[in-house]
Amino acid sequence: METLTFLREQPIFAGVAPEKISEVIGESRIESFKRGDVIIAQGEPGWFLGLMLEGSAEAVMTDQLGERRRLGVIRPGGVAGEMSLMTGEPSCADVVALEPCRMMLMRRDVFTRQLVANPQVIRFLSRTIAKRFAEREKIHIEAARLGAAAQDPYGLDLRAREAMTLLVINCGSSSLKYSLYDTADERRYAQGQIERIGQENACHAFRGPRGEYSQPLGKTDHSGAMKALVAALAHPERGVLRGKELPSAIGHRVVHGGDRYSNAVVIDDSVILAIEETATLAPLHNPVNLLGIKAAMEAFPGVPNVAVFDTAFHMRMPPAAFLYGLPYEYYERDRLRRYGFHGTSHKYVSLTAATSLGKRVGELKIISCHLGNGASVAAIDHGRSVDTSMGMTPVEGLIMGTRAGDVDPGLLVHIARKGGLTHDQLDELLNKRSGLLGLSGISSDMREVLHAAGEGHQRALLALKAFSYRVRKYLGAALAALGGVDALIFTGGIGEGSAQVRALATQGLSGLGIAIDEEKNRNVRLDRSRVAEISGRDSKARVLVVHTDESRMIARETLRALGRDQVSALLHSNPAPIPIEVSARHVHLKPEHVSALFGSAHALTVRGELSQPGQFACEETVNLIGPKGAIQRVRILGPERKESQIEISMTEEYALGIHAPIRMSGDIEGTPGITLEGPKGTLVLDRGVILAQRHIHMSPEEALSYGLMDRDVVQIRVAGERELVFGDVTVRVHPSFRLAMHLDTDEANAAQIKTGQSGVLVSLQHRRH
Numbered sequence: 001m002e003t004l005t006f007l008r009e010q011p012i013f014a015g016v017a018p019e020k021i022s023e024v025i026g027e028s029r030i031e032s033f034k035r036g037d038v039i040i041a042q043g044e045p046g047w048f049l050g051l052m053l054e055g056s057a058e059a060v061m062t063d064q065l066g067e068r069r070r071l072g073v074i075r076p077g078g079v080a081g082e083m084s085l086m087t088g089e090p091s092c093a094d095v096v097a098l099e100p101c102r103m104m105l106m107r108r109d110v111f112t113r114q115l116v117a118n119p120q121v122i123r124f125l126s127r128t129i130a131k132r133f134a135e136r137e138k139i140h141i142e143a144a145r146l147g148a149a150a151q152d153p154y155g156l157d158l159r160a161r162e163a164m165t166l167l168v169i170n171c172g173s174s175s176l177k178y179s180l181y182d183t184a185d186e187r188r189y190a191q192g193q194i195e196r197i198g199q200e201n202a203c204h205a206f207r208g209p210r211g212e213y214s215q216p217l218g219k220t221d222h223s224g225a226m227k228a229l230v231a232a233l234a235h236p237e238r239g240v241l242r243g244k245e246l247p248s249a250i251g252h253r254v255v256h257g258g259d260r261y262s263n264a265v266v267i268d269d270s271v272i273l274a275i276e277e278t279a280t281l282a283p284l285h286n287p288v289n290l291l292g293i294k295a296a297m298e299a300f301p302g303v304p305n306v307a308v309f310d311t312a313f314h315m316r317m318p319p320a321a322f323l324y325g326l327p328y329e330y331y332e333r334d335r336l337r338r339y340g341f342h343g344t345s346h347k348y349v350s351l352t353a354a355t356s357l358g359k360r361v362g363e364l365k366i367i368s369c370h371l372g373n374g375a376s377v378a379a380i381d382h383g384r385s386v387d388t389s390m391g392m393t394p395v396e397g398l399i400m401g402t403r404a405g406d407v408d409p410g411l412l413v414h415i416a417r418k419g420g421l422t423h424d425q426l427d428e429l430l431n432k433r434s435g436l437l438g439l440s441g442i443s444s445d446m447r448e449v450l451h452a453a454g455e456g457h458q459r460a461l462l463a464l465k466a467f468s469y470r471v472r473k474y475l476g477a478a479l480a481a482l483g484g485v486d487a488l489i490f491t492g493g494i495g496e497g498s499a500q501v502r503a504l505a506t507q508g509l510s511g512l513g514i515a516i517d518e519e520k521n522r523n524v525r526l527d528r529s530r531v532a533e534i535s536g537r538d539s540k541a542r543v544l545v546v547h548t549d550e551s552r553m554i555a556r557e558t559l560r561a562l563g564r565d566q567v568s569a570l571l572h573s574n575p576a577p578i579p580i581e582v583s584a585r586h587v588h589l590k591p592e593h594v595s596a597l598f599g600s601a602h603a604l605t606v607r608g609e610l611s612q613p614g615q616f617a618c619e620e621t622v623n624l625i626g627p628k629g630a631i632q633r634v635r636i637l638g639p640e641r642k643e644s645q646i647e648i649s650m651t652e653e654y655a656l657g658i659h660a661p662i663r664m665s666g667d668i669e670g671t672p673g674i675t676l677e678g679p680k681g682t683l684v685l686d687r688g689v690i691l692a693q694r695h696i697h698m699s700p701e702e703a704l705s706y707g708l709m710d711r712d713v714v715q716i717r718v719a720g721e722r723e724l725v726f727g728d729v730t731v732r733v734h735p736s737f738r739l740a741m742h743l744d745t746d747e748a749n750a751a752q753i754k755t756g757q758s759g760v761l762v763s764l765q766h767r768r769h
Contacts, residue, residue, distance in 0.1 A: 003030070003104070006053060010077040015120040024114050028106045033057075033097040040081055040095040048105045050080040055101025061093035073098070082125055109563070112707045119705070126701035129735065154351040154361070155556055158183050164248035165241070166555040167233075167300075171252070171292025173284065174198055176225045179551040180233060180240055180247065183559075190240045191551070192232055194225045206232045208240055222288075226295035250296050250305045251558030253344070253550070254289045256282035257309030259335055262316060262727070263564070263766055264557040267293060267305040275307065281339070281392065306558040313343030314378070314385045316728065318662075321387045321481070338396070340388035342370045346378040348553035349491045349546040356531040357487065357542060365482040365670060367475060370548065371501065372492035373401035373444065377471070379478035381661065387481040389474050395430050398474060399467045401444035404434035406470075439463035446494045446501065468504035475505065479512055483670050485541045488514055491548040496526055502534070506543070513540030564764045576705070577758035578696060578716065580741045581611060582748040585652055586637045587622055587676070588645045588665075597622055597678025604638045611740050612697060614639065623677040624648075628657020630677075644685060646674055647692045649746040663690040664730060692744055695730045697737040706761060709733065713766035716741060716759040724751040727765055 007013050007021050030053065033039055039050065039057055052074050059071040059080065071093055074080050080103070084091040115121045152159065158166070163184035170177040174197045182188035190208035194217065202217040202225070217228055234241045241247075251264070258278040265271055272290065279286040293305055314322075322338040323331060330336045346368045354361035366380040375398040379387040389397030399405040407430070416426055437444040440463035442452050452460035479485050489495075490502050499521045506516050515536035524532045526547045535543045594602055598620060605619040618636040624646065631652060645668055653660050658672045673686040696714070703709065710733035716726045729741065741759055748754070 003053065006076075007051075007104075010051070012051065012077070012079065012121055012124045014124070016115070016118055020114060024106060024110060025104070027110045027114070028104050030102060030104050032100070032102050035097055035099050037097045038094055039097060039103060040084075040091050040093075042091055042094045044084075044091045048081055048107050049111050050074075050095070051104045051106065052076050052078050052080070053102040053104055056098045057095050057101055057103075058098055059093045059095050079125070079128060082129055122701050122704045125704060126699065126735075129700040151355075153355060155559070156348070156351060156355070156552065157186075158552065158555055158559070164559070165245070166558055167247040167250045167296075168551045168554045168558070169229075169250060169252050169292050169296055170551070170554075171222065171288055171295075173288045176222065176229065176292065177551075178229055179555070181552070181555050182240070188240050190233060192229065194220075194228060197222060197225050204228050204232065206238070208232075208238055210238050213238065222291045222295050223298070226292075226299045230299050246300050246303050248303070249558050249562060250300060250303055251554040252289060252293050252296070252305060252307055253310070253554055254293075254307045255285035255310045255341070256339065257307070257311045257315075259315060259337070259339070261307075261309050262312050264306050264308040264312065264554075264561040266561055267307050271307055281335075304562060306561045308344060308554045308557045308561075310341045310343050311339045313347045314340030314388050316384050317386055317388070324391075336392060338388070338391040340376070340378070340385065341390045341394045342374065342376045342378070342388075343385070344550045344553045344557070345370045345491060345548045346376075346380065346385065346388075348550065349489050349548050350380050350383070352530050352546050353487050353489050353542075353544050356533075356544065356546075359486075363667075363669065364486045365484055366487045366489060367478045367482070367485050368489045368491065369471060369475070369495055369505070370492040371398075371471065371490065371495035371498075374403070375400045375471075375492065375494070377474040377478050379481040381482050382663070382667065387478065389477075397470075399439070399463075399470050400435045401446075402432050402435045402437045404430045404438070436463050436467060439466055446498060450498065450500060464501075465504070468501055471501070471505040472507070472509065475509065475514070476512065479514075485513065487542045487544060489544050489546050491546045496524075496545055496547055499524065502545070510536075510538065514543065515539040516543050560767055564767055575760055577760055578739060578741050580718065580743060580748075580753060580755065580757045580759055582745060582753065582755045583647070583692065583742045584635075584745055585624075585631065585646075585648045586617075586635050587624075587647075588637055588641045588643075590642060590644050591640050593644045593676075593683055594640060596681050596683050597676060599680040602680075604636060604640065606638070607635075610637070612738055613736050620678075624656060625675040625677055626656025626658050629655050631655060643668060644676075644688050646676075646685075646689045647744075648689065649744045650691060651746050653691065658689060660689045660691050662693050664693045664695065664732075665690075692742070693730050694726060694728065694741070694743055694747060695732055696739070696741045698731060698733050698739055699737050700733055700735060702739045703731065703733045708764070709767070712764060715762040715765050717762045718751055718753060718757065718759040720752060720757070722751050725762060726759070729765075 003025055004018065004022055008018060013021055042061060054076060057074045059074060061069055061071060074095065080095045081091065158181050163182065166181045168179045176194040176197060179191040180189065187209055192204065192206040194202060194204045196202045197220060200219045202220045204215045204217055206213055217224065233239050254275060256278045258281060260274055275286050275290055296305060324337065349368055350366050351361055353366060354364055361383040363382065368378045368380060370376050374394055377389045377398065378385050391397065395403050397405050412426060415421060435444060436446060436449050440449050440452065440460045442457065442460055443449060449460045449463050453464050494501055502521055503516065506514055515538055516534045517536045520534040524534060524545050526532060526545065530547045532545045533542060534545060594604060607617045607619045609616050616638050618638050620636045621633040622636065624631040624634050645665065648660065658674065660672055663671065668688050668690060671687045672689050673684065674689050676683045676685065708731050710731065712731040714729050714731060716729050718724050718726065743753065
């Protein structure tokens with residue numbers, strides 16, 4: 001039977017115009033499979049929706065005991081991959097051909113563009129997803145466990161169903177570094193570096209599948225350097241681009257995104273303008289980053305370009321961490337604050353470490369030490385940077401190769417007055433004459449400092465000790481910011497290459513749960529693996545050495561930015577409002593805590609139903625008692641839960657005298673405790689108090705209509721007298737959910753919002769990790 005005729009008869013395409021179905025067929029791929037072929041592998045990212053045309057396949061998952069369990073059989077007209085496509089989790093099952101079969105594979109972007117707006121398609125998939133959610137829960141498999149166990153849950157291997165070539169460019173004032181990745185063939189990789197741009201003796205070094213070569217370029221500018229890059233990649237003998245092939249997309253390292261960008265973005269005129277405006281915060285970097293962007297646009301017309309900002313990863317730091325103790329108007333007027341850098345590296349190694357540990361990054365507290373010529377420490381709480389050692393510029397924090405790191409500002413005033421130094425001279429002192437170079441008097445290269453220290457050079461030894469002490473000091477600060485640590489990462493040239501620095505930096509930290517094994521530390525080799533563990537036997541934290549790969553991370557962020565751009569376009573075409581509910585402080589209790597507070601065998605009494613099916617407000621209340629004060633008569637919400645949890649606002653946090661983290665409901669590991677007082681007893685909890693992350697509940701049908709997935713992070717605009725755009729709104733998807741956005745009372749009061757108002761989706765901010 002002709003494919004178009006067959007598809008028109010299937011429930012998923014009911015109500016879809018024939019010409020639209022033809023377009024879907026044209027943009028999809030039809031593949032044949034033999035009996036026993038794995039069509040989708042458990043743990044594989046969800047790249048496509050599969051629709052069976054002929055034959056049959058079974059969906060089989062491996063449960064927690066290693067047993068194979070059949071979820072169902074997919075026959076002609078049935079679909080596969082919808083759960084992974086919807087939730088963003090890696091596939092929870094293998095789909096294996098039971099007989100020779102043919103399946104149409106529809107990429108996520110094709111599905112989103114062509115079919116999401118059709119309500120009948122969404123209803124069909126929602127029913128299918130709801131059924132399979134129930135089937136999965138029957139055999140007690142959690143998506144989080146599957147995601148953690150996946151070989152590449154965060155897409156760091158740059159795999160994609162459709163072949164793409166990704167060019168990554170890092171443009172400096174006198175150099176241009178680049179890498180090219182092929183998502184379908186990792187052997188088709190090339191990298192190059194053009195140095196001494198603007199000088200008489202510019203040189204180009206290139207390495208590809210067919211070997212290496214270097215080429216003198218004479219005197220050239222950035223445009224000439226880009227032409228040399230194009231010629232190298234397209235060289236008929238040594239290159240990797242075939243014929244007139246262009247890269248699918250180009251990712252650019254941009255040092256400073258200000259506080260406007262918390263993620264990579266597809267570059268348009270507004271982004272170029274923003275990079276120009278932020279140049280005052282990074283005058284040595286942003287202007288030359290822009291030169292690279294414009295040269296690439298000229299060399300590869302029509303190819304999308306993406307900006308990946310060093311600062312983006314740190315843009316979710318809380319104000320208490322990013323504000324300086326200066327008059328507030330300097331922040332409000334001039335945006336003078338701590339921004340942090342090395343974000344691309346910190347994010348990459350945290351995802352790599354989580355994968356290595358078989359954990360979700362969203363359940364870990366990680367300290368990342370990027371130690372190289374530039375150096376910084378980041379405190380990463382559940383995948384979010386909550387503090388970092390660098391500040392408004394990369395000078396703050398650790399001692400570096402030629403940068404001073406932390407210096408008393410009064411000292412700079414003293415030096416300027418006494419020595420008559422100009423602003424430019426102070427800048428040169430802090431950035432180019434200090435750090436390891438200034439302290440040792442020998443070199444900015446830690447390898448040379450270590451060698452000299454080994455031969456008894458006193459200033460070199462002093463520089464080594466000062467560098468390592470500053471790292472150790474910031475490790476303690478990061479641990480305090482996190483309230484504990486699950487994993488400590490060393491990365492960067494020094495972090496990966498110097499066992500001595502790692503040993504000195506962790507010396508004396510065993511009382512804080514950090515200890516290394518000396519032999520493992522000495523024998524670290526990262527040539528065959530991205531990760532080496534050096535934890536001591538008694539170390540509570542896992543201590544890892546992780547090879548960083550910022551170029552690969554930029555390529556990964558480029559892929560994801562293109563996907564977000566497509567979803568954001570869909571959101572603009574679907575302005576359906578989202579109802580808002582204001583959530584006041586409340587308490588969830590587990591059964592034994594209900595008994596402790598209200599008496600043995602007490603059953604919670606329903607006071608009124610809530611908007612989410614099955615949830616209700618109770619007649620029962622408790623008193624919250626903190627170190628500073630108490631809050632009376634806080635309502636219990638039912639039904640009972642596995643763990644007790646208290647949700648409050650920031651104002652109430654202050655009234656109680658506790659510091660609660662922003663978390664999604666249920667994520668209470670490492671949170672502060674509180675005392676609960678009920679009519680029949682008092683209960684002291686050691687954890688459970690959170691500030692609820694603002695979020696939206698959606699059913700699968702509603703999420704599909706917006707092109708969103710579980711745990712996406714979006715921006716919502718709320719109109720009114722005080723119109724406001726809320727960022728960092730997490731999407732939660734489940735068949736039992738009903739569409740509603742939840743804000744706490746502080747957030748609602750700030751924008752004069754009341755329950756019953758509505759908001760509109762503006763853009764996709766993050767697509768999970």
